[in-house]
Amino acid sequence: MQSMNQFRLVDxxxxxxxxxxxxxxxxxxxxxxxxxxxxxxSVEALCPTDLDIRxxxxxxxxxxxxxxxxxxxxxxxxxxxxxxxxxxIGDALVExxxxxxxxxxxxxxxxxxxxxxxxxxxxxxxxxxxxxVHTARAMKLLELVGLGGFEGFYPHELSGGMRQRVGIxxxxxxxxxxxxxDEPFAAxxxxxxxxxxxxxxxxxxxxxxxxxxxxxxxAEAVFLGDRVLVMTARPGQIADVIDxxxxxxxxxxxxxxxxxxxYTAHVRDVFIKHGVLRG
Amino acid sequence: xxxxxxxxxxxAAADPQPTAGAAQQDRAAQLARRLYPVLAIxxxxxxxxxxxxxFSITQLILPAPSAVFGDIVANRDMYMSFSVPTLVExxxxxxxxxxxxxxxxxxxSFSGFMRRTLYPLLISSQMVPKIAIAPVLIIWFGTELEAKxxxxxxxxxxxxxxxxxxxxAAVDADMVRLxxxxxxxxxxxxxxxxLPAALPNIFAGLKLGMTMALTGxxxxxxxxxxxxxxxxxxxxxxxLNTTGVFAxxxxxxxxxxxxxxxxxxxxxxxxxxxxxxDTDPGQATI
Ligand SMILES: Nc1ncnc2c1ncn2[C@@H]1O[C@H](COP(=O)(O)OP(=O)(O)OP(=O)(O)O)[C@@H](O)[C@H]1O
Ligand SMILES: [Mg+2]
Numbered sequence: 188m189q190s191m192n193q194f195r196l197v198d199x200x201x202x203x204x205x206x207x208x209x210x211x212x213x214x215x216x217x218x219x220x221x222x223x224x225x226x227x228x229s230v231e232a233l234c235p236t237d238l239d240i241r242x243x244x245x246x247x248x249x250x251x252x253x254x255x256x257x258x259x260x261x262x263x264x265x266x267x268x269x270x271x272x273x274x275x276i277g278d279a280l281v282e283x284x285x286x287x288x289x290x291x292x293x294x295x296x297x298x299x300x301x302x303x304x305x306x307x308x309x310x311x312x313x314x315x316x317x318x319x320v321h322t323a324r325a326m327k328l329l330e331l332v333g334l335g336g337f338e339g340f341y342p343h344e345l346s347g348g349m350r351q352r353v354g355i356x357x358x359x360x361x362x363x364x365x366x367x368x369d370e371p372f373a374a375x376x377x378x379x380x381x382x383x384x385x386x387x388x389x390x391x392x393x394x395x396x397x398x399x400x401x402x403x404x405x406a407e408a409v410f411l412g413d414r415v416l417v418m419t420a421r422p423g424q425i426a427d428v429i430d431x432x433x434x435x436x437x438x439x440x441x442x443x444x445x446x447x448x449x450y451t452a453h454v455r456d457v458f459i460k461h462g463v464l465r466g
Numbered sequence: 467x468x469x470x471x472x473x474x475x476x477x478a479a480a481d482p483q484p485t486a487g488a489a490q491q492d493r494a495a496q497l498a499r500r501l502y503p504v505l506a507i508x509x510x511x512x513x514x515x516x517x518x519x520x521f522s523i524t525q526l527i528l529p530a531p532s533a534v535f536g537d538i539v540a541n542r543d544m545y546m547s548f549s550v551p552t553l554v555e556x557x558x559x560x561x562x563x564x565x566x567x568x569x570x571x572x573x574x575s576f577s578g579f580m581r582r583t584l585y586p587l588l589i590s591s592q593m594v595p596k597i598a599i600a601p602v603l604i605i606w607f608g609t610e611l612e613a614k615x616x617x618x619x620x621x622x623x624x625x626x627x628x629x630x631x632x633x634x635a636a637v638d639a640d641m642v643r644l645x646x647x648x649x650x651x652x653x654x655x656x657x658x659x660x661l662p663a664a665l666p667n668i669f670a671g672l673k674l675g676m677t678m679a680l681t682g683x684x685x686x687x688x689x690x691x692x693x694x695x696x697x698x699x700x701x702x703x704x705x706l707n708t709t710g711v712f713a714x715x716x717x718x719x720x721x722x723x724x725x726x727x728x729x730x731x732x733x734x735x736x737x738x739x740x741x742x743x744d745t746d747p748g749q750a751t752i
Pocket of ligand 1: 220230231251252253255403423
């Protein structure tokens with residue numbers, strides 16, 4: 188039985204970062220998809236948006252399908268260019284995938300011909316980093332997410348939850364300062380999903396780095412986030428930003444506590460006000 | 467403070483080591499799977515043998531398998547001398563087809579220019595019946611080995627190229643995005659993602675190509691040759707030596723089966739157990 192604190196992988200001191208410039212800055216960042224065929228209207232996936240993502244914060248984004256969450260994330264990831272506005276990470280304008288970035292998608296996207304360990308190490312191989320140096324770190328990460336002993340297993344020999352944990356290790360291998368997660372637990376069953384959320388929160392607490400986490404699930408957004416960004420669709424925009432002032436580590440039982448449900452009710456009210464939900 | 471290890475009870479409870487008993491059972495099942503095809507062929511030959519005897523079919527119409535095998539054993543040196551040139555043509559033609567097919571597929575999948583220029587040319591060229599142009603190729607290249615390898619190659623090449631192209635193109639778009647987010651350029655994406663992902667398709671193409679290569683070599687020998695099993699087939703047919711014809715067919719069949727499984731053995735070396743993902747092992751490997 189070891190405390191996670193022994194496994195601190197980075198020394199991002201949150202105190203030092205407090206009050207400093209944000210890690211990610213969006214100024215008027217918007218995205219319009221032009222209509223492909225004649226007569227097809229263009230889609231404004233994201234209205235021009237201002238947003239600061241602070242060093243070391245856990246930012247969750249919640250919103251209905253089609254409100255531009257993935258579009259926003261793809262632009263931060265440098266996988267898609269904004270149609271307007273200015274987007275910076277650190278002091279650098281985002282013009283392509285930033286090297287200090289890790290991404291976890293809804294699909295685990297593991298390579299079926301590679302073992303769990305080799306799937307984590309693909310991050311090093313693709314970036315031209317030494318496999319040797321990173322093998323120890325990959326093993327440590329797998330151990331941390333509860334997959335010690337499974338490093339030689341192929342993806343088809345792992346459960347969905349285990350596969351997604353491997354995907355998280357892959358995203359963390361090169362010690363990114365920003366972790367982007369697009370509905371990472373959405374494909375999992377409810378029980379596994381709760382478990383992996385608790386585990387991930389605990390892991391994050393011992394290894395604080397900036398996380399942007401997208402979800403459809405209001406409770407998950409409140410449970411994990413330092414701040415919750417509430418988004419609404421047509422056109423996609425930020426409807427509200429809520430600071431979640433709940434002590435960590437948060438436990439699953441917290442979800443029934445009145446201070447927790449106050450936050451989820453707040454998010455729900457925002458959705459009702461914008462016509463996303465009908466009460 | 468949190469302790470993760472106990473939180474993973476559900477996942478970690480799975481035993482990483484398969485039990486010894488299960489492994490033994492697995493091996494027995496595998497042996498049985500190997501045995502079934504042999505038994506099926508044996509049964510086929512027995513039924514054939516009995517049918518020839520029961521209906522007293524003459525050797526001119528349909529020789530019994532025992533007569534065919536007898537002929538092969540009695541004239542083994544002659545059959546060997548006819549088999550070797552055919553085998554050489556098949557192997558050489560297949561090798562050239564594999565290299566050219568895979569290389570062209572890679573070129574076409576890498577470059578939009580190639581896709582717009584070379585690809586339509588290749589497709590159109592495949593619409594010309596290759597058997598029909600074999601005589602022309604003989605005129606151009608003579609009756610030596612080169613012409614026959616060329617005909618074999620032309621017939622075997624297309625399935626290999628198409629299968630490789632399909633495999634290279636069928637990669638999940640999200641997977642490509644993931645690689646891009648890791649900073650991978652087209653080359654790394656190719657070597658680490660597209661090529662390994664396409665391997666099952668490539669090998670399917672190679673297996674198809676191998677069977678086509680055998681047909682190609684025989685066609686080439688039909689058109690012009692004084693060597694090889696294709697030549698012997700025509701010769702024996704002209705002599706009304708049906709037993710000889712069947713002997714040549716048996717040898718060709720055996721050659722084809724061995725070559726096919728040789729490709730499959732190489733495939734298994736490359737693809738290992740990852741292929742077993744979602745496929746019934748009994749179907750994947752016999
Ligand atoms: N490549 C594209 N071309 C055209 N339109 C697009 C494209 N990608 C997204 N869109 C449109 O932009 C809008 C926002 O899409 P986005 O994928 O960002 O939504 P989302 O919030 O992630 O939804 P979900 O929760 O279902 O994943 C949608 O209306 C979608 O139709
Ligand atoms: Mg999305």
